[in-house]
Amino acid sequence: MSFDTVIRNIGQLILPALSEQPLKGERMGQLEVKEGAALAIAEGEIKWIGSNEEAGAIDAQEVLDAKGKVVSPGLVDPHTHLVFGGSREEEMALKQAGVPYLDILKQGGGILSTVRSTRSESEEALFEKAKRSVERILSYGVTTMEAKSGYGLNKETELKQLRVVKRLNQSGVLDIVPTFLGPHAIPPESKADPEAFLQEMIDLLPEIKQEQLAEFTDIFCETGVFTIEQSRKFMEASHKLGFQTKIHADEIDPLGGTELACETGSISADHLVAASDEGIKALATSDTVAVLLPGTTFYLGKDTYANARAMIDSGASVALATDFNPGSCVTENLQLIMSLAALKLKMTPEEIWNAVTVNSAHAIGRGKTAGTLKTGSQADLVLWDVPNYKYIPYHYGVNHASLVMKAGQIVWKRGESRVFSVSQTTGIDTI
Numbered sequence: 001m002s003f004d005t006v007i008r009n010i011g012q013l014i015l016p017a018l019s020e021q022p023l024k025g026e027r028m029g030q031l032e033v034k035e036g037a038a039l040a041i042a043e044g045e046i047k048w049i050g051s052n053e054e055a056g057a058i059d060a061q062e063v064l065d066a067k068g069k070v071v072s073p074g075l076v077d078p079h080t081h082l083v084f085g086g087s088r089e090e091e092m093a094l095k096q097a098g099v100p101y102l103d104i105l106k107q108g109g110g111i112l113s114t115v116r117s118t119r120s121e122s123e124e125a126l127f128e129k130a131k132r133s134v135e136r137i138l139s140y141g142v143t144t145m146e147a148k149s150g151y152g153l154n155k156e157t158e159l160k161q162l163r164v165v166k167r168l169n170q171s172g173v174l175d176i177v178p179t180f181l182g183p184h185a186i187p188p189e190s191k192a193d194p195e196a197f198l199q200e201m202i203d204l205l206p207e208i209k210q211e212q213l214a215e216f217t218d219i220f221c222e223t224g225v226f227t228i229e230q231s232r233k234f235m236e237a238s239h240k241l242g243f244q245t246k247i248h249a250d251e252i253d254p255l256g257g258t259e260l261a262c263e264t265g266s267i268s269a270d271h272l273v274a275a276s277d278e279g280i281k282a283l284a285t286s287d288t289v290a291v292l293l294p295g296t297t298f299y300l301g302k303d304t305y306a307n308a309r310a311m312i313d314s315g316a317s318v319a320l321a322t323d324f325n326p327g328s329c330v331t332e333n334l335q336l337i338m339s340l341a342a343l344k345l346k347m348t349p350e351e352i353w354n355a356v357t358v359n360s361a362h363a364i365g366r367g368k369t370a371g372t373l374k375t376g377s378q379a380d381l382v383l384w385d386v387p388n389y390k391y392i393p394y395h396y397g398v399n400h401a402s403l404v405m406k407a408g409q410i411v412w413k414r415g416e417s418r419v420f421s422v423s424q425t426t427g428i429d430t431i
C-alpha cells in the first residue's frame with residue numbers, strides 16, 4: 001500500500017489508551033510510550049504504527065523525519081470561552097488591589113463588562129477576533145476544543161456567539177464543540193428577577209437544538225450567580241431537550257455543584273477548587289469528568305488549587321483545560337496549563353498527558369474520535385521539539401510544538417507565521 005505521509009524516526013510516540021470511558025484514578029498514571037517508532041497516514045487516517053526499522057520499507061508521497069523527537073495525539077482543550085468582545089486589562093489594577101473576582105462582577109464589571117462589549121460588536125468582528133485565538137490555540141498543539149457562549153445573556157447575542165463558533169468549526173482546521181452557557185451571569189436588566197432570566201435562557205434551548213448550535217449546556221453555579229436549585233432546573237430542562245450538561249461548579253464557594261453534576265449525570269464538572277470531600281467521593285463513583293483549570297486559579301492570584309491529588313487518588317477522572325477567557329484566564333496555551341498541573345496540582349507527567357488527550361476528549365463527548373492515536377483513528381497529531389514527553393510540563397511558558405496535523409493535513413508549522421486562513425463560508429483557503 002502507498003501512503004500519503006510517513007513520519008519516521010519518532011523518539012517517543014505517545015499513545016493514550018483508547019477507552020470507552022474516561023480514565024479514572026490509578027489508570028490515569030499509565031501511559032503507553034513507544035520508543036523508536038514510525039507511523040503512516042492515508043486519507044486523513046493513521047493506517048499503520050510500527051517501529052522505525054520497519055518504516056524503511058514503506059512507500060509514501062511525503063516523508064517527515066521526526067529527528068528522534070516526540071509525537072503525540074493532537075491535544076484537546078475541553079473548556080474555553082473563545083468568542084468575546086473587548087478585553088479587560090483595566091481590571092488588572094483592581095485585582096492587584098485585592099478586589100475579589102465576585103465583587104468585580106457585583107459592581108457590574110468582570111463578565112458583565114465583556115457582555116457589554118460582546119453585545120456591541122458585530123458577528124464579523126467577533127469572528128475575526130476569535131479566529132486569531134483559534135490560530136494561537138492550534139499553534140500550541142490543540143486539534144479539538146470546546147467553546148462556550150455566555151457573554152450575550154440575551155437571545156440575540158448568545159446566538160451570535162454560537163453562530164461564530166459554528167462558522168469557525170466549519171473551517172475544518174480544528175474541531176470546535178459548542179456549548180450554550182446562557183446562564184453565565186445575571187444581566188443588569190434582569191437583576192430584579194433572576195428566575196425570569198433563567199426561564200428566558202431555558203426558552204432558548206429548543207431553537208439552539210433545532211439549529212444545532214450547541215451540543216452541551218453549562219451554567220455558572222456560584223454565590224451571587226445561580227444557586228444549586230436554579231442549576232438543577234436548568235440542567236433538567238437541558239436533559240429533556242437532549243443536551244448533555246456541564247457546570248461551572250465550586251469555583252469559589254463550596255455550594256455542592258460537583259455533587260449535583262455527578263447526581264445528574266453531567267458529562268463534566270468544571271473548576272472544582274472548593275469541591276467538598278463528598279463532591280470528590282461523588283466524582284470517584286461517577287463518569288463525570290472533573291475538568292480542572294489551574295490557569296484560572298493562578299490568574300486570579302489564589303493560593304489554593306483544585307485538589308487533583310485527592311480526586312485521582314480516590315478514583316476520579318480528571319481532565320485539564322485552559323478556560324481561555326478575557327477575565328479569569330487570558331491564555332490560549334494548554335502547554336502552560338500542563339506545567340501548572342505539574343507544579344500546582346502535583347499531577348504526574350503521565351496523568352497530565354492523559355488529562356489533555358483521552359480524558360479531555362471524553363469531557364466533550366469526543367472520547368471515541370479524539371485524544372488517541374490508533375490505526376484507523378483520524379490523523380490529528382503534534383510533532384514536539386522536545387527530547388521526551390516529560391519535558392513539556394517541565395520547560396514552561398514557551399511553545400514546544402513544531403508541527404500540527406489535522407486529519408493528515410499540516411495546519412500549523414513552526415516558522416510559518418500564518419499557515420492557514422479560514423474562509424467565512426467554505427473552510428480552509430490555504431495551507
Ligand SMILES: N=CN[C@@H](CCC(=O)O)C(=O)O
Nearest residue numbers: 111220296323325326327328
Ligand atoms: N467563572 C466563570 N466564568 C469564567 C470566567 C469568565 C470571565 O471572567 O469572563 C471562568 O470559567 O473562569
Ligand SMILES: [Zn+2]
Nearest residue numbers: 079081248323
Ligand atoms: Zn469557564
